Amino acid sequence: MIVIEDKMQNIKIDEDLCIALGTFDGIHIGHQKLIKEAVSSAKSKKIKSAVFTFNKHPFNVLKPEHNIKIITDNKTKVQIFKSLGVDYVFFIDFNAEFANIMPIDFIECLHKQFNVKSIVCGYNFTFGRFGTGDVDFLRKYQNIYHYDLKVIEKVTLNNISISSSKIRKKIEEGKIEEANQMLGYNLFFYGSVIEGKHLGNKLGFPTANLDIPLNLCLRNGVYITQTYINEKKYPSISNIGFAPTLDCKERILETHILNVNENLYDSYVKIEFLKFIRDEVKFNNIEELKKRVYNDIYTAKRYFELDNFCLH
Numbered sequence: 001m002i003v004i005e006d007k008m009q010n011i012k013i014d015e016d017l018c019i020a021l022g023t024f025d026g027i028h029i030g031h032q033k034l035i036k037e038a039v040s041s042a043k044s045k046k047i048k049s050a051v052f053t054f055n056k057h058p059f060n061v062l063k064p065e066h067n068i069k070i071i072t073d074n075k076t077k078v079q080i081f082k083s084l085g086v087d088y089v090f091f092i093d094f095n096a097e098f099a100n101i102m103p104i105d106f107i108e109c110l111h112k113q114f115n116v117k118s119i120v121c122g123y124n125f126t127f128g129r130f131g132t133g134d135v136d137f138l139r140k141y142q143n144i145y146h147y148d149l150k151v152i153e154k155v156t157l158n159n160i161s162i163s164s165s166k167i168r169k170k171i172e173e174g175k176i177e178e179a180n181q182m183l184g185y186n187l188f189f190y191g192s193v194i195e196g197k198h199l200g201n202k203l204g205f206p207t208a209n210l211d212i213p214l215n216l217c218l219r220n221g222v223y224i225t226q227t228y229i230n231e232k233k234y235p236s237i238s239n240i241g242f243a244p245t246l247d248c249k250e251r252i253l254e255t256h257i258l259n260v261n262e263n264l265y266d267s268y269v270k271i272e273f274l275k276f277i278r279d280e281v282k283f284n285n286i287e288e289l290k291k292r293v294y295n296d297i298y299t300a301k302r303y304f305e306l307d308n309f310c311l312h
């Protein structure tokens with residue numbers, strides 16, 4: 001899979017493309033249906049599949065005052081697109097200039113620079129200046145610009161339509177199991193292990209700290225997780241937040257992996273979220289913190305029904 005992050009006007013693709021258009025925050029079951037349609041349609045036409053998305057959430061450029069917290073960061077998105085069999089991913093620089101593009105210029109650019117022969121988008125997709133481009137607009141110009149158009153209707157689960165904003169709310173409420181159902185996979189983050197304060201080891205629970213963006217909608221607190229190291233899955237427990245007992249300045253995601261004792265610095269790991277256990281607490285001292293984390297580890301052990309487990 002080829003990943004390109006650039007301004008739209010700088011991109012020039014020579015191969016014919018079937019392109020999926022959207023923001024795709026979360027890449028939930030509705031998004032997956034859309035992207036799978038683009039991949040299978042590209043295969044049947046013997047052309048390449050592509051995802052056209054943005055380097056930042058458009059809402060955070062158009063309405064920065066809302067400061068939307070995202071479900072999925074771009075590194076994690078890349079992993080999901082790859083697993084869906086996409087050939088090209090474009091993370092277009094979403095800035096004020098791009099937001100102002102006339103809908104017809106957008107279509108012309110897809111035609112001239114991206115060789116788009118086929119477009120797949122959701123029923124409510126809008127684009128261009130003031131969001132004036134929509135599905136009807138795309139339909140109107142398909143014969144002039146020689147592409148076919150497939151519109152994916154609303155996807156529902158138990159009669160409830162799925163949307164990124166509903167999933168975001170569930171995650172913010174700590175309702176991970178419900179969010180996971182709508183996502184169609186366990187919410188996860190993918191990144192490299194970076195150094196922390198080297199305190200975990202001293203306290204008896206080393207934690208692999210993940211390099212992830214700060215603007216995730218994940219609620220601060222403790223979660224039962226599972227961690228993949230080189231495709232192998234391990235039970236784990238994670239904390240995301242500012243570790244208020246230690247007064248950390250940066251939001252960090254740290255994970256203690258059960259029954260593992262390995263140097264993980266600089267390796268890439270995937271952390272899947274299964275269940276929210278509790279909010280972060282500012283303890284009076286390190287001893288209290290340690291006691292509570294040991295308790296959390298015991299909870300994780302019970303969750304995974306691990307009998308032979310040891311603390312490092």
Ligand SMILES: Cc1cc2nc3c(=O)[nH]c(=O)nc-3n(C[C@H](O)[C@H](O)[C@H](O)COP(=O)(O)O)c2cc1C
Nearest residue numbers: 196197198199200207239243244245246280281296
């Ligand atoms: C399961 C778990 C729960 C945690 N809960 C809290 C908490 O409630 N409050 C807090 O201040 N820090 C909490 N922490 C963060 C610890 O303070 C931190 O992991 C420890 O100091 C090690 O930091 P280091 O990896 O930078 O060395 C938690 C960590 C883990 C692994």
Ligand SMILES: Nc1ncnc2c1ncn2[C@@H]1O[C@H](COP(=O)(O)OP(=O)(O)O)[C@@H](O)[C@H]1O
Nearest residue numbers: 196197198200201206207208257260261262264
């Ligand atoms: N079971 C484990 N879970 C997480 N990390 C582990 C484990 N065993 C060893 N490690 C290693 O120890 C490091 C964490 O130790 P820690 O003292 O918390 O340091 P840091 O503050 O740099 O995270 C991890 O990054 C990893 O390389």
